[in-house]
Amino acid sequence: MTTPDIDHDFLASARRTLLLEQNALRDLCERLDAPFTHACQHMLACRGRVVVTGVGKSGHVGRKIAATLASTGTPSFFVHAGEASHGDLGMLVRDDLVLALSNSGETAELTALLPLFKRLGTTMIAMTGNTSSSLARHADVHLDVSVAQEACPLNLAPTSSTTAALALGDALAIALLEARRFSPEDFALSHPGGTLGKRLLLRVEDLMHTGDELPVIRQDARLSEALVEMTRKGHGFTCITDNTGRLVGIYTDGDLRRTIDRHGDVRQLIIWDIMTPGGRTIGAQTLAAEAVRVMEDHRITALVVVDDRHRPIGLLKMHDLLRSGIV
Template identity: 55%
Template sequence: MSERTLSQKPPIAFDPERAVALARETLEIEATALLELKSRQGPSFADAVQLLLRCEGRVVVMGMGKSGHVGRKIAATLASTGTPAMFVHPAEASHGDLGMITAQDLVLAISNSGESDELTAILPVLKRLFIPLLALTGRPESTLGRHADVALDTSVAKEACPLNLAPTASTTAQLAMGDALAVALLDARGFKAEDFARSHPGGALGRKLLTHVRDVMRGGAAVPRVAPDTPFTEMMREMSAKGLGSTAVVDDQGKVLGIFTDGDLRRQIEKGRDLRGLTAADVMTLRPRQVRDDALAVEAADLMEEARITSVLVVDAAGQLVGALNFNDLMRAKVI
């Protein structure tokens, strides 16, 4: 036996230029497939959207192999954009999971050939249960296409695979068609960014659209505040104790009259003023920036960035001081 063991493989002859050329060709083929798919859209797509809008239950997505992987993504996209959906594996459906589908549901079946045995086996059952069927297939004349209430043509001229075998352009077309359906549905339902945020509370968008100022502000005794006749030295003690770098100046009803910040202190010192005999009213900045407690936290962040300030006072609907907020509070809440 030679020194080379049976487990050793000959070195791969890698051609960087060919790899880049194949990448470009793949993208070109798939881009062409999507443009051709775009040109075919018409009344049948509108029929598909209406069929989905009439569904009173869930959209049950099915597909085998690579179409199944695409189907899982389509189901997830639909669910997160206002259309309740789930994925059911066709093979498992024939062995009990068909019981998960109710008469109020709709089945969205995906198959490039339209002849997947696992899908065609359950088509008669769906018909007997009067469950609407929407098909994404590369062959509308196939068994799946003929049984569907609406069949959308996702055919492609050729796969990006050099052997024209591995699902590549065809799965891209299926995925794009699923996205097109989801976008048309969310528009028809009046689905808004706030609705999207409610289904994504843990994401950055959810935090921006669901977090209000009152959720992250400092309130109660943690908010530095003084009366307008408060002596300067006492005001400084209030600022130091609360550690916000500023203090609000409020009247007897809690309405904001002004603010005094670390920046104001530096400017007063630069003027050479003797501050010891002054009061809060003498040195405060009038009409400070304020934000409502029911505003979105991201709006407060925008206000601070626009005004180039690091903190802002928070008031309620009556204009009374209820809190304070700075950049650190927003960063801890991951709003910015």
């Protein structure tokens, strides 16, 4: 290996690489035709799983494609072609569909599996850069991901070709997602541990304080009773209800400071006379992300959760949303 050139124009090299890969994607886009539609139709009709397989760089790309398919509504997993010949092919069943990746289309580990795919009657889609290769000829559908030139100046390291294969895998996944009418809620079900999943799955009822944690007093109670309830529950306010249990107002720590400023002796005051009428409310089935928006819009840190009769059934605080990872 020769001595590295520390004065090399790295930016020029990067721009050349990106332009070559951009050209490869443009050519791929212009070349898309009926086989892509046929591949999507086969995958959409598949009653099993899409089993993606490959070796080397194509294997790495295949892993990513399988992961993207699985997270967007197409059940899929990756099997290394080399391991498939040594037992992992047992993961494949007749109703599955194989998506095989090989730039040359002659990868020995993949071509060795062709008779087994035929024996199982498994539909095979090949993604190669060689339309006359063994994989292309034996596939039910062949997707041409050939490139005019690798970004590697030696035209050896898989660069433009892997970018094209990866992009076509994304195109398959998104075309299927749209055909399935895959919704944000569907996506969240595949990502329950992520922030997006939490924003789309968590509802107010999953986070709210209920039962004895909920501070509530009647509208004819004295201020002293309200203060006891607020202190005992520790949320900084209490709900005020009428004789039927409907929410008519709230009383907060801020209200208490204003009451002391305006009145001398506060011990005998009736809460109805000094409460804040109404109060911001939300339903238990509302998405927690919507609760965040309401709190931010009105610059408040808590919401009363009410039922369809406007009776308080819970309490949601910004702290609960922060702790859950929604914010």
